Amino acid sequence: MIVIRLRDSYVVLSQAGHVYVVDPSIPACSCPAFVIEGKECKHIKAVRIKLAEGGIIEDEEEALRVLKSAFIGEQ
Numbered sequence: 165m166i167v168i169r170l171r172d173s174y175v176v177l178s179q180a181g182h183v184y185v186v187d188p189s190i191p192a193c194s195c196p197a198f199v200i201e202g203k204e205c206k207h208i209k210a211v212r213i214k215l216a217e218g219g220i221i222e223d224e225e226e227a228l229r230v231l232k233s234a235f236i237g238e239q
Contacts, residue, residue: 165210166230168221175227176207177234186211 166177173187184195184207191208192198198205214220221227 165207166221166234167211167214167219168227168230174211174220176210177231178207181234188212188215 165179167186168175168177170185173185176184176186176193178184182195184193186193186207188208188211191204193205193207195205195207197203198208211220221230
């Protein structure tokens with residue numbers, strides 16, 4: 165999963181190509197599993213892992229490049 169910092173929350177691009185907004189401090193996620201079940205989902209866990217180990221994209225230009233590549237195939 166790709167994690168991009170967005171102000172006080174994070175955008176997670178899943179391996180299936182879905183995009184979710186995560187706030188690990190609440191915790192909350194916009195994915196159906198969290199919204200319906202209210203349980204901590206894999207996207208929240210992914211953000212927490214990336215926060216601990218590194219690997220979060222914080223640079224806006226890099227974030228745009230990654231998102232363009234993921235959605236429209238631009239390099």
